[in-house]
Amino acid sequence: MAMALNVHAQEKTSVHYSRISGDYEGWQLWVWDAQDGKPGFAVEPSGRDAFGLVFELDLAARGLSGKRAGILPRKGEWDDKDGPDRFIVAREDAAVFIRQGVPEIFGELPALTTAFVYARFSGDSSVTAAFNTPVDEAFVREQGFALAGAGAEYRPVRVSLPSRYSPAARLDFGPEFAEPAEARVMGTFTLTGKLGSRAVDPGAALDAPPFRHEGFLGAETSGKGSRFAAFAPGAEAVTALIYRGPKGGSQAELRMEHKGGGLWEASSDEDFTGKYYKYGVSRDGGYAEVLDPYAGSVTAHDGRGLLHGPLPPPTEGPSFPAEDTVLYEIHIRDLTIDEFSGVKEKGKYLGFAEGGTRHPSYPDLKTALDHMEELGVNALHILPFQDFENDEADPRYDWGYMPVNFNSPEGWYASRTDDDSRRRETKAMIEALHARGMKVIMDVVYNHTAETGGKKFNFAGLAGNYFYRMKDDGSFYNGSGCGNEFRSESPMGRRFILDSLKRWVTEYGVDGFRFDLMGLIDLETAALIAAELRELKPSILLYGEPWKAGDSPVDGVKKGSQRGKGYSVFSDDLRDALKGSVFTVSDLGYVQAGNYRDKVMRGIRGAIDDFADGPLETLNYVSCHDNHTLWDRIDLSAEGASFDEKVRMNKLAQAVVFTAQGIPFLHAGEEFLRTKKGEHNSYNLPDEINRLDWTAKRKHHGVFRFYRDLIAMRKAHPAFRLRTAAEVRANLRFYEEQGLKVAPPAIAYTLDGAAAGDSWKKITVLINPSRKPARISLPPGSHSLVFDGAGLAADPREHKGHISVPPITLLVLRQ
Known part of the structure; x- marks a missing residue:
């Protein structure tokens, strides 16, 4: 990796170079014209200051004024060098500072002092020591580190670094250090050297068998009494605090007993049903009152847990195979908050469950739940409704992707927040959806939590950093882009995820x-989720995002990881092929410009030639809550296109998705050209941006009918719902495979409906993304046109030999 800095130099620039151990003998600065590619030259140091060597560059004399120049410290005739290449662009007088092993270039004098900042156990007999700057092995050895604790002192027998220069060094204390995991966690170990002392974080010691528990965790209460159990390794004391109300008031205290391995328990003969609780935790020299991560109902993300009895058993929901799924992604508030939704309990669980709602100005126009049933979707992907970080009394909008209490429904959608309404009303919503034949798919965020910036809501207050992925310097990995990563591979983290689901x-x-961000869930945990949940509910549907939002050390789910594992992943390949990259508006896709034809064809085959063992391992989609809505993306990118052409692009994109092999996924409101007014990230924008505009359904009712017909066609014809790769390869054949001609960018293929048990014995699908009609030949025989740019044909017409496919249109013909 090369680093660059714009410096300000007209005639001369001074480069200051600091080495860790002060060994400057023989070091020079190699400089070259990186802009014009001219040969380099060596510069000898002009002196030395408190920072290190000083090199003076006469830019004018070297022809480098205003140009990009490369700099690289070297020793002698390349006996050694300190990479990577660094680059400066000289403009005005300035000094540049570089440090050994540090890629960055500093425009100001950086701190010179190397500090020992953190230590943690990284194995049964090893400790990782972290520094504020890269160091080398010799420097670490010079520190004379000693590990003290449990009445003994140990010296490292080995020192190793992951690279020549690194801010972290591993100190191995050999077989002489044989302290058990419990002692490493509960004992006070310190690592001391010339740069000072640091308490040693338990680190890997907490993953040892003594800290793995399979018994009861959480709180339960009944007429027979109450019990509490919490995982709080390293805590000095834990107390269950029992309150009469959701706020204020005094509390009863149950001192919990440490049973070993970080497990704390307490019990009482008293029935605490209807009362509230938190845990008081003393650890790391401080005290905090936090929520139980296992609490099934909370008053707020930072409130109290409610001690409650069990809910009535759920009624049996709809059961159908994965290939019959039609997913509809919706946010609870978005569905009903519009003033014309006709819903009484707007923005709430109960409003989501309301039936019989109509647009106030158009009595025949169905809204909300009735609309989804009319559209024909049968699985509702509902954005997060596990408790998340927000002010539940504030109407300010939130998607819900900063989770706190994973086992409690979010109170923002409940009629009350200080009692058990959130549980009862969530249950009522799910029951209402099941009664309509709709599955409920929860959008869950087990990849990170809202415990960022030192906040302690539950996990961190009880267990310190146990549940989070930590860097060697004691900071948090942030592959979520939200401040931390939940350590799914930790024994108790993995157990929590499984218990919660x-x-x-x-x-x-x-x-x-x-x-969400399934790339941050380790592969073993992902496989266990699929295996154990499918054993519990064979028809369960599991899928996720096979990517991360940043660098992470975890080997998580990516496209291909799901092969044969019982879960599916989103196909961003087909998404971006259809409309262009979500990150670049100027990148035009298949529906705007006929681009990415090959990628679209692979998507039509259910990604079995890319990353999937079978079509049901891929979710086909063209838009979701992230990034622009489909309409906004087309409207922004298809310059020069008429309104009618843009509507055709919208229809064509979804027609490809719903006739492709795989599981189709639809973002709510696309069926009436949903717009977020060009906003691409509406996670905290007001209702005016995020709401479903029910008047738009009337305005674009023709588009709605097209979507309704498209879904109905898919559900009625199993040829569009093949189950295995073998079935796809046998029954779906592009024209090119049959020796039939089709001029790109058009796509044409046939489906063997008879082999798939379809009433349409042979199906031909023709796709024309261009803005002119395309004349496409037909296979031998007579073909009935059953689906076109308006939807299902009321009076199918017969065609032979060829057909003219209208601009930006998908046609379906049958025999």
């Missing part, structure tokens, strides 16, 4: 889960 299935009857 099972709870939503058994208590609420949830039918599936969509995993």
Whole structure:
């Protein structure tokens, strides 16, 4: 990796170079014209200051004024060098500072002092020491580190670094250090050297068998009494605090007993049903009152847990195979908050469940739940409704992707926040959806939590950093882009995720889960989720995003990881092929410009030639809550296109998705050209941007009918819902495979409906993305046109030999 800095130099620039151990003998600065590619030259130091060597560059004399120049410290005739290449662009008088092993270039004098900042156990007999700057092995050895604790002192027998210069060094203390994991966690170990002392974080010691528990965790209460159990490794004391109300008031205290391995328990003969609780935790020299991560109902993300009895068992929801799924992604508030939704309990669980709603000005126009049923979708992917960080009394909008209490429904959608309304009303919503034949798919965010910036809501207050991925310097990995990563591979982190998911299935009857940033969930945990949930509910639907939002050390789910594992992943390949990259508006896709034809064809085959073992391992989609809506993206990118052409592009994109092999996914409101007024990230924008505009359904009712017909066609014809790669390869054949001609960018293929058990014995699909009609030949025989740019044909017409496919249109013909 090369680093660059714009410096300000007209005639001369001074480059200051600091080495860790002060060994400057023989070091020079190699400089070259990186802009014009001219040969380099060596510069000898002009002197030395408190920072290190000083090199003076006469830019004018060297012809480098205003140019990009490369700099690289070297020793002698390349006996050694300190990479990577660094670059400066000289403009005005300035000094540049570089440090050994540090890629960055500093425009100001950086701190000179090397500090020892953090230490943690990284193995049974090793400790990782972290510094504020890269160091080398010799420097670490010079520190004379000693590990002290449990009445003994140990010296490292080995020192190793992951690279020549690194801010972290591993100190191995050999077989002489044989302290058990419990001692490493509960004992006070310090690592001391010339740069000072640091308490040693338990680190890897917490993953040892003594800290793995399979018994009860959480709180339960009944007429037989109450019990509490919490995982709080390293805590000095834990107390269950029992309150009469949701706020204020005095509390009863149950001192919990440490049972070993970080497990704390307490019990009482008293029935605490209807009371509230938190845990008081003393650890790391401080005290905090935090929520139980296992709490099934909370008053707020930073409130109190409610001690409650069990919910009635859930009724049996709809059961159908994955290939019959039509997913509809919706936010609870978005569905009903519009003033014309006709819903009484707008923005709430109960409003989501309301039936019989109509637009106040158009009595025949169905809204909300009735609309989704009319559209024909049968699986609702609902954005997060596990408790998330927000002010539940504030109407300010939030998608819900900063989770706090994973086992409690979010109170923002409940009629009250200080009692058990959130549980009862969530259950009522799910029951209402099941009664309409719709599965409920929860959007879940087990990849990170809202415990960022030192906040302690539950996990961190009880267990310190145990549940989070930590860097060697004690900072948090942030592959989520939200401040931390939940350590799914940790024994108790993995158990928590599994326990939580099972709870939503058994208590609420949830039918599936969509995993946010599944790239941050380790592969073993992902496989266990699929295996254990499918054992609990064979028809469960599991899928997720096979990517991360930043660098992470975890080997998580990516496209291909799902092969044969029982879960599916989103196909961003087909998404971006259809409309262009979500990150670049100027990148035109298949529907705007006929680009990416090959990628679209692979998507039509259910990604079995890319990353999937079978079509049901891929979710086909063209838009979701992230990035622009489909209409906004087309409107912004298809310059010069008429309104009618843009509507055709919208229809064509979804027609490809819903006739492709795989599981189709639809973002709510696309069926009436949903717009967020060009906003691409509406996670905290007001209702005016995020709401479903029910008047738009009337305005674009023809588009709605097209979507309704498209879904109905897919559901009625199994040829569009093939189950295995073998079926796809046998029954779906592009014209090119049959020796039939089609001029790109058009796509044409046939489906063997008879082999798939379809009433349409042979199906031909023709796709024309260009803005002119395309004349496409037909296979031998007579073909009935059953689906066109308006939807299902009321009076199918017969065609032979060829057909003219209208601009930006998908046609379906049958025999």
